[in-house]
Amino acid sequence: MVYGLVDCNNFFVSCERVFRPDLQNRPVVVLSNNDGCIVSRSNEAKAMGIPMGMPYFRLRELDSKSEVVSFSSNYVLYGDMSHRVMSLIAESVGNIYPYSIDESFFVLDDFNQMPHDKAAELAKRILQYTGIPVSIGIATTKTLAKTACKFAKKYKGYQSACIIDSEEKLKKALSLTALNDVWGIGRRSLPKLKNCGITTASDFVQKMTHDCVRKLFGLGGLHTWMELQGIDCIASENSVLRQSICTSRSFANMVSDYNQLESLVANFAAQCSRKLRKQHSVAQTVTVFIMSNRFRDELEQYANGMSMMLNVPVANTEEIVSASCKLLKRIFKNGILYKKAGVVVSSITPDSAIQTALFDENEAKRDRNDKLSAIIDSINSANGHDTICLAIQLPTDKDSKSTADSHLFTQNLRREHMSQRYTTSWEELLLVK
DNA sequence: TCTGGGGTCCTAGGACCC
């Protein structure tokens, strides 16, 4: 068995550039929610020394002449572009395992199934059809496919595809790979390895023993160590069911009012229940967490979260919102300026196999709630997000001018550099003169 | 002034059981 990986280059930035060809060869960055941090950078921005995760205000200090073009994150656009790329990969190789919004593994029987010219051709086709540049790596394990992919990205000569298919190539690749470029070795492990005099993937494999790796880095570290030697041990999970679903946001403006926080939490809960229904599953545990602004030392700090086990696993909006509000009531503390809140649903199972409780007094009510959520979903999918929602989700602030169309979920969010939703909204299509 | 959001898996330790 052989693994391949298709990884989109600087994905969010590349999505923006498809519709703004004038931004080729210029430093471009895409920001996280709230225009908080930099989460995607063009090569030109990387070359300027702008690090991943840098707060946006630092960039503005550094780049006073605004040489860098910034975008707020446009997830609707990125999601649609991702779908296009994934479809093209699926067309040319059968078994694909999407790993994240911008990368997908695929499985081959052997190296002959996709020699270098064929892989390079796939990368070229994806670029031609979608405008997104990608890199492809192929090797005997997923970790090595990742490594190969880095080489494909780094060196033009590879024509966007690198294959590690021999002992010599493997040896060379490992000795040229720095530890921080190894998939599975993170920031915390680097100092420990450095102390042992280990700086490359090759050192890691050769100088450390099985037991030593197991002891220092646990099972995860051991898997990485083995995969680097060509021993396949990371499973190809294609489980569509998420094991936990989280909806959380930081607020552009801090919130202290209970009712305002309650409607925000209700919106996060409603979003979680929507995601649950979308993947046809139900959850039995609901968690709510709230926190103050950890970067503001002069303010009183408070962070708390609490979980609740429901009698029966559910996916309807009413029950998940109501549980979330109860939890919020228990952890809410007066006089705190809250910066972030969120709802997590977990203990997830498919909705086809609901274990009903022996003494479920609310069965009839639950049935009604399930039907109501289904109807709300169908109305909203035909008429737009949040045409109908629970009253508690609406802002309580009397001065607020917001309508159902722009309520609190997106209201307390900063998005000053948003591009158009070119591919999914008739009103925002690209205009060509 | 301004510091993201959404996941997974593993591990250690506590509670509890016989």
Added chain:
DNA sequence: TCTGGGGTCCTAGGACCC
């Protein structure tokens, strides 16, 4: 006074990923 041994399950926190 002396206070076993073996197991499971749950949870919080850590580390990692994109």
